[in-house]
Amino acid sequence: GRIITVAQQKGGSGKTTLAVNLAICLHRMGHSVALVDTDPQGSMGRWFIERMEARGEDEALDFSTSSAWGASYESEKLKKRFDFVIVDTPPKIDSDLRPALRVADLVIVPVATSHVDLWATEGVLDLARREKSPVMVVLNRVRPNTRLAAEVAEKAAELGAMVADTQIANRVAYAETLGQGLGVAEHARNGAARDEMDTLTAEMLATMA
Numbered sequence: 167g168r169i170i171t172v173a174q175q176k177g178g179s180g181k182t183t184l185a186v187n188l189a190i191c192l193h194r195m196g197h198s199v200a201l202v203d204t205d206p207q208g209s210m211g212r213w214f215i216e217r218m219e220a221r222g223e224d225e226a227l228d229f230s231t232s233s234a235w236g237a238s239y240e241s242e243k244l245k246k247r248f249d250f251v252i253v254d255t256p257p258k259i260d261s262d263l264r265p266a267l268r269v270a271d272l273v274i275v276p277v278a279t280s281h282v283d284l285w286a287t288e289g290v291l292d293l294a295r296r297e298k299s300p301v302m303v304v305l306n307r308v309r310p311n312t313r314l315a316a317e318v319a320e321k322a323a324e325l326g327a328m329v330a331d332t333q334i335a336n337r338v339a340y341a342e343t344l345g346q347g348l349g350v351a352e353h354a355r356n357g358a359a360r361d362e363m364d365t366l367t368a369e370m371l372a373t374m375a
């Protein structure tokens with residue numbers, strides 16, 4: 167299997183949101199997915215509990231927690247059994263993050279689209295570079311028809327990062343489905359959200375191919 171780590175020092179950038187939505191898109195494509203939460207805040211675990219209550223057990227979707235330091239051991243172990251391992255991380259940047267970055271086939275870095283959020287991104291980009299792991303920056307919470315997304319994307323590219331062509335819009339569906347233990351793709355009324363997540367997933371897979 168492949169390991170994807172979602173990291174960004176800024177809280178609220180959409181790490182957990184992207185992690186679970188990528189997991190659901192991969193799962194819907196028929197892949198088995200193991201989620202690993204290394205954030206003591208445990209949002210991903212809460213999402214998973216909601217999901218279990220709504221949908222019951224699912225052998226193709228696994229959840230476990232790990233310390234930051236245990237992340238590489240844990241995900242190497244899981245990748246023997248699952249097609250994808252997705253590691254969620256806490257909103258901070260220090261050497262504890264290194265194992266989760268080192269082990270990743272791809273590091274996804276969500277940026278809530280603003281200049282301030284992009285400035286906060288330099289740390290994780292540096293750390294990932296030192297661990298020699300490829301990075302894909304994803305612009306999240308984009309407001310349609312504003313110049314800001316194009317500006318932030320351009321600045322992100324100047325930092326030397328690969329920036330996903332697919333941008334994720336600011337949509338209440340993301341907040342709503344997170345609380346229900348769902349991915350946006352499972353929410354009947356949200357075709358646009360599902361389409362952008364599917365496109366992002368395809369782009370991510372192409373990057374890792």
Ligand code: ADP
Nearest residue numbers: 177178179180181182183307335336337340341
């Ligand atoms: P992080 O894990 O980086 O701290 P979260 O994924 O928990 O960030 O997101 C923080 C909050 O922002 C959550 O309430 C989440 O539902 C909301 N959110 C994240 N991405 C989006 C989006 N694209 N549109 C609307 N709300 C979003």
Ligand code: MG
Nearest residue numbers: 181182205209
């Ligand atoms: Mg989180």
